[in-house]
Amino acid sequence: MERKIIITDDGSTTIHIPEWNEQYHSTHGAIQEAEHVYLEHGLAFFCTSEGYAKDSEISILEIGFGTGLNAFLTAIKAEALNLNCNYVGVEGFPISKEELKALNYSEALKDDVVFDAIHECDWEKDCTVSKNFSLKKEQKQFSEITDKNKFDVIYFDAFGPRVQPELWTEAIFKSMYEAMKPNGVLVTYCAQGHARRAMISVGFTVEKVKGPPGKRHMLRAVKL
Template structure:
């Protein structure tokens, strides 16, 4: 499918798919959305819940569903440096963005961190299926696989669920997928997503998640955060 680089309302770029009329990020602001959903309501909450935002070397493990442009990984790397939190980050993507497209994205410039642009490039240049220390606080593993193929069990503190919307890919927002997600989380682990659809919330609840609605990012009224409260998972 044809893909175009566009500029969103906060000045940051994203990829637009005309055939679907769908973007990798919100047209109301790619960076604003990413910080609101995944950092404010994901990373910061997870650090608080696990009480691991400290200096004893503890890591937080994050699974990203839809590595895409690498924006969520990049801002997590920046935040990890800011708060001195060690992060083990696994990004899953079945259809990687091309390096030519990556070169056209303006995240380091828009965030005013051009001195960190080498880290953004490294996120994309390192090989798939291997683990790399991008910084002292941020270790990345990129896995090229379908979301339905994820087999991890009790491996992650936090999931960034950033798949394409249910309007264009409803198969990614089903009970079967959220069953895989809840199994992949450690007890008290959380999942955050920009979506607030009722069908998505019900699919999460059906597999055992405790789901809460939160204020959404610019241009969106609500988002969802789901918590796994025990080791018991529905089969």
């Protein structure tokens, strides 16, 4: 399947798949989208909620590790705010070293040390990226996730339901619900009705919040 590196509206890169007419990140701005959806409405929201005890470890699961942009931004934020983040990134099909070299996130965020450290971590092994950020990258299908009561925050960044509807089902969101601790938060760029209904059906309390540039809404789900 052909894949191309493209420049998005905020100057940051993403990977475009012509056959699907789908991207790893928003064409309106890869970094803007990640910061808005996952950092602001996911991590920051959790840190102001009753589920977070100050100075405790924050356990994060990313569904769709992809380019590693969300992990990169989270590692930077963890250092800036002195958070203790334990991050698990799940990806079925890791991108190539050549694609990683063509991405411009290090230049855009002026930090090549953390970005390189994230991608030098071996898959399936625990890795210390910085004093505030540990990482484990797991190569497997999302349907294979069997963790229970483990994560505080889930970044649900799978390819959209138009191209991979099987990733937006009740079964998938049930496994997300079970993997999450009470008061945990799941965020996704998607705001489609069937995704919201699937989340609600498995027990999440779901709200629409303002979306990133180019999208009216996104979804945030909480396990009460």
